[in-house]
Amino acid sequence: MSSMLFNVALVLLATTATIQFCAQAFALYAGKSSIYSIFGVTLSNLDGLKYLYIENIFIYAMLAIMLLTMLVLLIRGPDRWKRKRPTTEFYDM
Amino acid sequence: MLSCEQPPFYSERPRTSRPPSLVSLTPFRGCVPRLAPVVSAVAPSASNVIVDTNEFVADTLEPVSDGGNLNWFMIIVVAVVAVLTIIFSLYLMIIYQHPEDKNQAWFPKIVVIFGMTIAIYTVLMFPLDVTNSQVCSTTLPLVDCSTTFPMDLLWQIVYIANIVTVFVLVPFAFFYYEGDSEWSGGRKLLSAFLWTLAIVIIVIVVIGIPYILAGFATYTFEPAISGLANVGILNTVGAATLSNCIPATNAGDLGVNACAASSSRTGTLRVRVSLITYAMAIVATVGWILFLVFAAIGMVAMPLDWIRQFIARPRTTITKKQYIERAKDLARRAKDIQFVAEALKKTRKQNGRSRKWRKNYSAVQSQVQVLMDDNDQLERVYPQGEDPQAAWVLTVMGYWLKLLAGCVTLALTVCWILQVILYVLIDPPVSPFLNDAFIGANEVFALFGTILFGIFVFYLQGCVIKVRRMGGVNNGALHASPPRRLSLLTPDLHDDRGTSNSG
Numbered sequence: 001m002s003s004m005l006f007n008v009a010l011v012l013l014a015t016t017a018t019i020q021f022c023a024q025a026f027a028l029y030a031g032k033s034s035i036y037s038i039f040g041v042t043l044s045n046l047d048g049l050k051y052l053y054i055e056n057i058f059i060y061a062m063l064a065i066m067l068l069t070m071l072v073l074l075i076r077g078p079d080r081w082k083r084k085r086p087t088t089e090f091y092d093m
Numbered sequence: 094m095l096s097c098e099q100p101p102f103y104s105e106r107p108r109t110s111r112p113p114s115l116v117s118l119t120p121f122r123g124c125v126p127r128l129a130p131v132v133s134a135v136a137p138s139a140s141n142v143i144v145d146t147n148e149f150v151a152d153t154l155e156p157v158s159d160g161g162n163l164n165w166f167m168i169i170v171v172a173v174v175a176v177l178t179i180i181f182s183l184y185l186m187i188i189y190q191h192p193e194d195k196n197q198a199w200f201p202k203i204v205v206i207f208g209m210t211i212a213i214y215t216v217l218m219f220p221l222d223v224t225n226s227q228v229c230s231t232t233l234p235l236v237d238c239s240t241t242f243p244m245d246l247l248w249q250i251v252y253i254a255n256i257v258t259v260f261v262l263v264p265f266a267f268f269y270y271e272g273d274s275e276w277s278g279g280r281k282l283l284s285a286f287l288w289t290l291a292i293v294i295i296v297i298v299v300i301g302i303p304y305i306l307a308g309f310a311t312y313t314f315e316p317a318i319s320g321l322a323n324v325g326i327l328n329t330v331g332a333a334t335l336s337n338c339i340p341a342t343n344a345g346d347l348g349v350n351a352c353a354a355s356s357s358r359t360g361t362l363r364v365r366v367s368l369i370t371y372a373m374a375i376v377a378t379v380g381w382i383l384f385l386v387f388a389a390i391g392m393v394a395m396p397l398d399w400i401r402q403f404i405a406r407p408r409t410t411i412t413k414k415q416y417i418e419r420a421k422d423l424a425r426r427a428k429d430i431q432f433v434a435e436a437l438k439k440t441r442k443q444n445g446r447s448r449k450w451r452k453n454y455s456a457v458q459s460q461v462q463v464l465m466d467d468n469d470q471l472e473r474v475y476p477q478g479e480d481p482q483a484a485w486v487l488t489v490m491g492y493w494l495k496l497l498a499g500c501v502t503l504a505l506t507v508c509w510i511l512q513v514i515l516y517v518l519i520d521p522p523v524s525p526f527l528n529d530a531f532i533g534a535n536e537v538f539a540l541f542g543t544i545l546f547g548i549f550v551f552y553l554q555g556c557v558i559k560v561r562r563m564g565g566v567n568n569g570a571l572h573a574s575p576p577r578r579l580s581l582l583t584p585d586l587h588d589d590r591g592t593s594n595s596g
Contacts, residue, residue, distance in 0.1 A: 001194050001201050002271055004186075007561055008208035009263040010387075012255050014557045015215045016377040017384035022219060022550050025512050028528035029546065032226040034244035035219060042366055043374050045310040048303070058381045059513055065389035066510070073397050 017058075024053070164228065171242075174217060182209035201266040208258045215251050216554050220547040222248070227535075252373045259376075260296045265289040304371045312362045384557065391556025392506045399499030406492040407474045410485055416475040423468055430460055505552045 023030055023039040030036050044053050052058060186206050194202075222244045229241065269285035276284070366374075411419075434457055440450055476484035508527060515523040527549065535542030 001191055001198050001205075002267055004189065004205050005201055005208075005263050005267045005270070008205050008212070009259045010383060010561065011212045011554070011557060012208055012215075012259050013376065013380040014384040014387060015212045015380070015554065016252070016255065016373070017380035018388070018550065018553045018557070019215060019219055020377045020381070021384070021388075021553070025509075025517055026528055026531070026546065026549075028516075028525045029531045029542075030219070030223045030226075033219075033222040034226070035222050035248055038245075038248065038370055038373065039377065042310050042370055043377070045312050046366065046371075046374055047307040047309045047311055049374055049378060052378065052381075056518055058385050059517060062385040062389045063510070063513070065386060066393050069390045069393040070397075073394060 020053075021059075167224070167228075167242075171221065175214070178213045178217070179206070179210050182206045182213065185209060198270060201270050204258065204262045204266040207254075208263065211251060211254050211258055212554075215255065216550055217547070218244075218247060218251060219550055220543045223546065224540075224543050249369050252376070253369065256296075256372060256376055260292055261289060264292045300372050300375050303375065304368060308366055308368070308371050309363050310366050312364065313359050314362055316360050384553075387557040387560045388553050391558075391560040392509060392553075395556055395559050396499045396503035396506055399495045399502065403492050403496040403499060406495075407470065407488075409474075410476065410481075411474045413475070416471065419471050423464065423471065426464055430457060430464060433457055502552070505549065509549070509552075 019035060020039045020043065023033075023036050027036065027040055031040070044050050183206055186202055186209070190202070221242065225242045225244055265285050265288075267285075268288040269281055272281035272284050433453075437450065437453060437457060440447075444450065446454075473488050476482075476488065478484055512527045515526050516528070531542040531546050533542070534545050
């Protein structure tokens with residue numbers, strides 16, 4: 001139950017960013033929407049915080065992580081994590 | 094005649110990275126000409142009178158679209174989807190709940206359902222907002238377009254619900270539920286209340302202090318002034334007369350002559366933003382840190398995983414003898430895990446949940462997951478039941494569907510990356526790319542573009558959820574909630590269903 005609560009909180013927080021990201025990426029399509037006026041216009045003119053969005057810091061970081069993930073997943077299959085060792089590793093307690 | 098035209102950025106990305114013109118202040122609704130007469134009022138000359146061209150336009154234009162009729166189709170769709178979302182959240186909750194929690198822990202469950210519902214609403218509201226903003230014709234002044242959804246208000250409600258859920262309801266439910274089981278109800282409540290209070294205070298500090306110190310938005314604009322004309326001009330009202338620009342007499346001092354095409358003078362306007370908007374901005378920024386990691390991993394892992402599953406699919410069924418052999422092997426592994434789980438339970442009783450314990454615990458969990466996967470795989474290659482042949486056909490079809498899903502998600506990921514590079518990162522944008530696709534799709538069939546857009550928004554959300562369900566990539570606190578059957582095997586349990594399941 002507690003992990004579920006934790007996950008819900010994570011999803012909710014990530015959702016706010018999803019919306020901002022989509023507002024920015026689809027500015028032309030969503031340019032007249034209310035959320036664009038909040039996230040597209042206000043946020044990119046907000047003192048201080050605006051630099052994160054004007055300079056696309058988060059988006060560059062995201063692309064970098066995507067590239068890393070791709071490298072890691074292609075070099076080591078996802079199965080390698082799961083099956084790194086049979087049960088022996090937890091006997092020493 | 095001057096009219097409320099599409100904001101100029103409609104053909105190109107709004108320039109958020111550069112000083113926007115005045116237009117950008119209200120690019121989503123505002124009409125450009127409204128601003129000019131305001132400036133000209135600063136220096137009226139004795140013989141002139143202000144002509145508010147915008148007012149004039151508003152009076153003379155017939156309402157083009159809604160005309161006061163409610164769009165019942167949209168209202169019904171929204172209502173139905175809203176109810177379906179709640180049912181869907183309830184369904185997810187029931188599927189993924191821990192079997193030990195059945196018929197108890199109501200408060201955390203309600204919080205989870207509420208939270209899931211809000212999350213889905215938030216994502217769904219984006220396509221709704223876009224559709225809603227297109228209901229009224231662009232030539233219709235906003236004041237006459239009154240039968241649309243009040244999206245500003247709805248967004249604020251959803252975001253407040255989001256913030257309250259994340260920082261008040263979830264912590265409270267979490268600490269209440271995790272409270273020492275020997276405590277009385279009152280003590281649990283008090284403990285949960287104090288923890289939540291601490292979190293709320295931190296949130297207030299994190300949002301409040303920056304808001305007080307820097308809760309402003311600074312807009313750069315290009316002032317433009319127009320001249321004034323005698324009121325008599327209204328008697329000879331004709332579109333041709335009014336479309337002539339009236340030059341200002343002393344434009345150089347105040348701003349740029351509205352009649353001139355280009356300008357170089359800029360001014361800045363510092364406005365205090367509303368607390369809710371600021372809170373939304375801070376929460377979105379915090380959310381970004383989570384989102385960029387989860388979405389990035391998910392967008393790569395989702396298609397790769399599906400395609401890999403297809404490549405590693407079982408090609409043929411196995412014989413009964415092989416089945417029994419493999420089942421025995423699984424049972425042996427299950428017993429080993431059971432043994433370790435028992436040992437873990439003992440250690441927890443003696444030493445509590447140490448760091449090492451938790452590490453071992455999550456290792457056991459991932460072993461259980463592998464065991465479950467192998468068990469599922471075994472059941473698949475040795476189909477039983479009434480019609481094994483049909484079951485096998487379904488299995489094979491399932492893997493081809495996975496290939497399809499892998500290809501579709503790969504296409505979505507590639508589109509997203511291209512969109513970000515072509516439209517967001519390169520300035521000026523190389524191509525509107527998906528924007529054009531959505532607008533074009535909407536022209537083919539009204540809801541088509543909206544659905545397409547919704548798919549792209551939901552895909553991101555799906556990627557975030559996907560990563561949290563991946564075993565291995567993340568661990569510890571970020572570990573996904575166990576699927577229903579997996580939780581039957583977790584060391585927390587007091588019976589030995591683990592062995593019976595795979596034997």
